[in-house]
Amino acid sequence: DAGVTQSPTHLIKTRGQQVTLRCSPISGHKSVSWYQQVLGQGPQFIFQYYEKEERGRGNFPDRFSARQFPNYSSELNVNALLLGDSALYLCASSFGTKRGYTFGSGTRLTVV
Amino acid sequence: GQQLNQSPQSMFIQEGEDVSMNCTSSSIFNTWLWYKQDPGEGPVLLIALYKAGELTSNGRLTAQFGITRKDSFLNISASIPSDVGIYFCAGSRDNDMRFGAGTRLTVKP
Numbered sequence: 559d560a561g562v563t564q565s566p567t568h569l570i571k572t573r574g575q576q577v578t579l580r581c582s583p584i585s586g587h588k589s590v591s592w593y594q595q596v597l598g599q600g601p602q603f604i605f606q607y608y609e610k611e612e613r614g615r616g617n618f619p620d621r622f623s624a625r626q627f628p629n630y631s632s633e634l635n636v637n638a639l640l641l642g643d644s645a646l647y648l649c650a651s652s653f654g655t656k657r658g659y660t661f662g663s664g665t666r667l668t669v670v
Numbered sequence: 671g672q673q674l675n676q677s678p679q680s681m682f683i684q685e686g687e688d689v690s691m692n693c694t695s696s697s698i699f700n701t702w703l704w705y706k707q708d709p710g711e712g713p714v715l716l717i718a719l720y721k722a723g724e725l726t727s728n729g730r731l732t733a734q735f736g737i738t739r740k741d742s743f744l745n746i747s748a749s750i751p752s753d754v755g756i757y758f759c760a761g762s763r764d765n766d767m768r769f770g771a772g773t774r775l776t777v778k779p
Binding site: 562591593599600601602603606608613614616648650657658659660661662663664 | 674676701703705710711712713714715718758760764765766767768769770771772
C-alpha cells in the first residue's frame, strides 16, 4: 500500500514568491493535516482538513492557506515567502480526526 | 510555540540499557502519541494512547497515558543501535495535534 506521498521533495524559492505543496493521503484516509518543522524542533500544526472542510488551524499568518479536494488529496499554499518559512513541511493523514496520523516524508522548502 | 514539555532533550546510552522519556503539559489532551523520526524522513507513529491510565506496549516499547491526561511516558527496553533517532511526544485535542521538542537518543554499541 502506498503511504502518504508529498511533492515535490525539495524546493528552492525566492523571498516574495508563492509556493504550492501537494499531498496524497493513504487510500481510505479522509483527514489530512499539515505541519511545519523547523530544524531542531518538533512539528508545528498548520491546518487540519476532514471531508474537504477546514477543521483546525494553527497559529500561522494568513499567507498560509490550504484546501482538500474530493479525492482527499490536499494542497498547502504559502504566499509572499519569507526567509523564516524555510522548513520541512509535513503532511499527515488519518481515517478520522481523532486517531493517530501517518506522516509523509515531507517537502524541504528553502527560501533564499 | 511548543505546548508540551518533553524531557530529556538528549540521551546517550549503552546498547542493552533501558530508556525512559516523558512529556508533560499544562493542558489536557484526549490522545497521546509517540513518534520516532529519522533524518530526512517524516515521523513514524510508534504508540497511540486513547484513554487516561492506558498502558500500551509495542514490542520493546511501552507507553502510558497519565491519569491527569496531562502527561505521558515512553520506555524502551534493551536498546539496540537502530533505536537511534529523535522521539517526539504529541498530544491531540479537538482537531489539532501538538508536538514536544523531541528527545534525541544515541545508542553506543
